[in-house]
Amino acid sequence: MKKNYFYIAVLVFNCFLCAFSQVLLKKAAQKEWGSFIRQYLNAYVVLGYSLFFVVLAVNVWILRYVPVNIANPVCESLPLVISFFTGMFFFGEKLTKFKVLGALAIVAGILVVIV
DSSP states (O other): OOOOOOHHHHHHHHHHHHHHHHHHHHHHSSSSSSSSSHSSSSSSHHHHHHHHHHHHHHHHTTTTSSOHHHHHHHHHHHHHHHHHHHHHHOOOOOOOOHHHHHHHHHHHHHHHHHH
């Protein structure tokens, strides 16, 4: 099957949506909400899980056009790389030398599979 780079680009963008939804959920988890209901029914949680649903729907659609042996490595590993940087940017988490090396190895692996 011929690789269609448009759909792979959509898949990569989908990984960014997934990482952003995780940021929203962590923001909700860090805040004190005062009640059990508000802890799970607030804007962060609702938007975070709504984005997860969009990511799931787009992944199902993408699998019509991208072989699973390409889509799966991208969907499973690229969000890890993105989460290193979203954690650093949004939460001040430390980006270590080993995380950078791991991210480079993951991206290299993805490129080997895609190209």
